[in-house]
Amino acid sequence: MTMPRRLFALLTMVLGLVAMAAFPASAQQGDPSFTLVNRSGQVINEIYVSPTREPNWGRDLLGQSTLADGRSFPVRIAPSAGCRQDVRVVYADGRPEERRNQDTCAISEMVFGGAAPRGPSAAPNAGGNPSFNLVNRGRSAIREIYVSSARDDNWGQDRLGQNTLPVGQHLPVQLPQGDCRNDIRIVWMDGRAEERRGVDTCALVNVVFP
Structure with a gap:
């Protein structure tokens, strides 16, 4: 039995839509890599970047190097890691600064100004990631x-x-x-x-x- 042309065209369109919906989400995401810029007025000694879903920070991306004020550092992230990333830097004076749950697919640069925390939010026991x-x-x-x-x-x-x-x-x-x-x-x-x-x-x- 021959399938009517109109029905065949309709089925073809439906199958195409199903294929698009099943296309891997990772292929539709952007590139989570970005450039970290230091405008803090002091040296950054350590940089950590990890997916928000991960419980620990992993390795220091700078290794034995440092990031001087006014300089930038390219952070390369595999697309499979996803767009939501936590970022932490540690300044030369030992003070850390964090940016949590950042959509790094939506940015090309992340600037750290290094302003010292003020007010009640600076209390060390206010809660955070103790790992x-x-x-x-x-x-x-x-x-x-x-x-x-x-x-x-x-x-x-x-x-x-x-x-x-x-x-x-x-x-x-x-x-x-x-x-x-x-x-x-x-x-x-x-x-x-x-x-x-x-x-x-x-x-x-x-x-x-x-």
Whole structure:
């Protein structure tokens, strides 16, 4: 039986619309890469960019370099990472500045002016992301790492488990949102323990031992 031409044309149009709707969303998104511009009046020592859905910041994009005032840094992001990104910089004086849930597909530049925070919003315990990287810059591996809220009476479980943290490596420590004051304890391979109490981990990216 022959299909009428009008019906055939209608089916062809419907199938075309279905194919467009099924086209991968990633192919319809823009490029999340952008240029980070430093107009803060001081050097930026560290830059972190990660998808908003990720709980930790990942590696410092500057590595051993810094970003001088007035200079720019190209941030390359794979399209598969999506458009919504969190961005964090750390200035030479140690002060961090963050931009959360940024649609980087909609911009070509992100400018950091570095104005110091003012008013109640600057309070370190107002809530934020307490996750951080614990960095080993000692002379031996770290065999145990404990992190707990400063309000808790015990250390909880060893975050390394059966592993160790070699010299020069870091461990991403993921913590629940909002509880900024934390106690940190490490044990070196020779059994020496080192503690830091009441650390405001929302105000930093890296905790370096020793």
